[in-house]
Amino acid sequence: MHDFFEVLNYVNKIIYEPNRLPLERVQEEPQNANYGAGTFKIFSKTVRFRVGHVTPTKLGQFVVFWEKNDNNKNQPYRYDEATDLLVITTFKNETAFGQFIFPKEVLLQQNVLSSDATKGKMAMRVYPSWDTPTSKQAIATQKWQAPYFIDMCDASDSLNEELVKRYSL
Structure with a gap:
């Protein structure tokens, strides 16, 4: 399931609607369509949305995010x-479902x-909490990503509070 509207509809019904997080200005991004790419707004926050891909040989999920420059070449998004x-x-x-925010x-x-000081990336691998990486680089990546991951299988009130906090700050 990587179609933007299909995944967003699923996430909207499971997460956003029950937590009164209204979606506005929903747009698909065709250049990254294989990754469920799109943008929308929740409250005052603008959101770029992607769906991670499980790859057959590596742990974690791969995701891309790039745009075309004036010369029609792929480039990272600018800060x-x-x-x-x-x-x-x-x-x-x-069995498991989560979001990195x-x-x-x-x-x-x-x-x-x-930015003027950073080159940027056009893709990366994310490591949800259910993954246990073994390489030093993957462990370090999961460590910096962990505070931004929410396991959506936890249907508690604390999950609701965390979602509202992250989307409406």
Whole structure:
């Protein structure tokens, strides 16, 4: 399931609607369609949305995020033009479901977004809490990503509070 509207509809019914997080200005991003790509707004926050891909040989989920420059070449998103949040929805079979909700400031610190001082990236691998990486790089990546991951299988009130906090700050 990687169609933007299909995944967003699922997430909306399971997460956003029950927590009164209204979606506005929903748009698909065709250049990254294989990754359920789109943008929308929740409250005052602009959101770039992606769906992680499970790959057959590596742990974690792969995701891309790039745009075309004036010369029609792929380039990383720039910090000064980036949405407030990058949300990467992850699935593990039919049993686990979660979201990474990265503020753009964190993406700049991690050299994901480009700026005058950083090159930026056009893709990365994310490691949900249910993954146990063994390589040093993957362990370090999961460590910086962990505070931004929410396991959506937890249907408690604390999950609701956390979602509202992250989307409406």
